[in-house]
Amino acid sequence: MNTIAVIGAGTMGNGIAHVFAQNGLKVNLIDIAQDSLDKGIATITKNLDRMLSKERISEDDKQSTLSNINTFTELKSGVAKTDLVVEAATENLDIKLSIFKELDELCDSETILATNTSSISITQIGAVTNRPEKVIGMHFMNPVPIMKLVEIIRGYSTSDEITNTIMELSKKLGKTPTEVNDYPGFVANxxxxxxxxxxxxxxxxxxxxxxxxxxxxxxxxxxxxxxxxxxxxxxxxxxxxxxxxxxxxxxxxxxxxxxxxxxxxxxxxxxxxxxxxxxxxxxxxxxxxxxxxxx
Structure with missing residues (x-):
């Protein structure tokens, strides 16, 4: 897995982008507002500076992380040729269903579609796509760069292969993935x-x-x-x-x-x-x- 798209540059989205980029993955950070993207990059930079001041990372680590992130205001170009898309938009069912319908049309057939939802049904989200076996929940905790847990939620149709891929990817990010079933609120919430x-x-x-x-x-x-x-x-x-x-x-x-x-x-x-x-x-x-x- 080489290139990740993250949809939404808010608190969760920029944190998710930060973690992927810091672990050597190329990240396309997508938001409809350029101002939100600018604020997201500023937050990532501020958090990296804090880690640098505490000697948790080097200046090279900081620059490498930032260089791994590209920003986009257009969804089609942002998700092109990506291996994984992580949606971190507003916690609203209609918005998420609309995004996943569009992602299913825009993304390559092998692209995995993940959502950072904290409560909404993965099965329901997957059902609006033609690849429900490749739709999965990847619920990070806030603040993302600090918190170790990632709830991995498999919908009714999510395949074992995709679940295992996302579990292993989460471990490579230094996280502790925990698989849970698809019921409202999952476990954490x-x-x-x-x-x-x-x-x-x-x-x-x-x-x-x-x-x-x-x-x-x-x-x-x-x-x-x-x-x-x-x-x-x-x-x-x-x-x-x-x-x-x-x-x-x-x-x-x-x-x-x-x-x-x-x-x-x-x-x-x-x-x-x-x-x-x-x-x-x-x-x-x-x-x-x-x-x-x-x-």
């Missing part, structure tokens, strides 16, 4: 999101305040970040979207999003990305204290 939702319910019901809830979980359960801080970091809109996918998929009330979460998203209070969630990020120092740093 099926367990994590109800916990975050329960923390929001605890706040909504007036049991304790934001700092108190996070302090109990950090000091009492040894969590590195409180659940309300983590929800802010993930994005409250993303949390709501994942909970809705699980609620729709299982029809179980335990996955129903808390009304407070729904209202905050409607009000545009999305966490770190919007400058305000359960915490106030209007001052840069406050945001820095919440966001994980590269070690």
């Amino acid at each position: 099926r367990i994590l999101m109800p916990m975050l939702n329960e923390a929001i319910e605890t706040l909504y019901n007036g049991v304790a305040g934001v700092n108190e809830i996070d302090t109990v979980m950090k000091l009492g359960m040894a969590h590195p970040m409180g659940p309300l801080q983590l929800a802010d970091f993930i994005g409250l809109d993303v949390c709501l979207s994942i909970l809705n996918v699980m609620y729709d998929g299982f029809k179980n009330p335990k996955y129903a999003p808390c009304p407070l979460l729904v209202n905050m998203v409607m009000a545009g209070k999305l966490g770190v990305k919007s400058g305000e969630g359960f915490y106030d990020y209007s001052e840069s120092r406050k945001a820095e204290k919440v966001a994980p740093q590269f070690n």
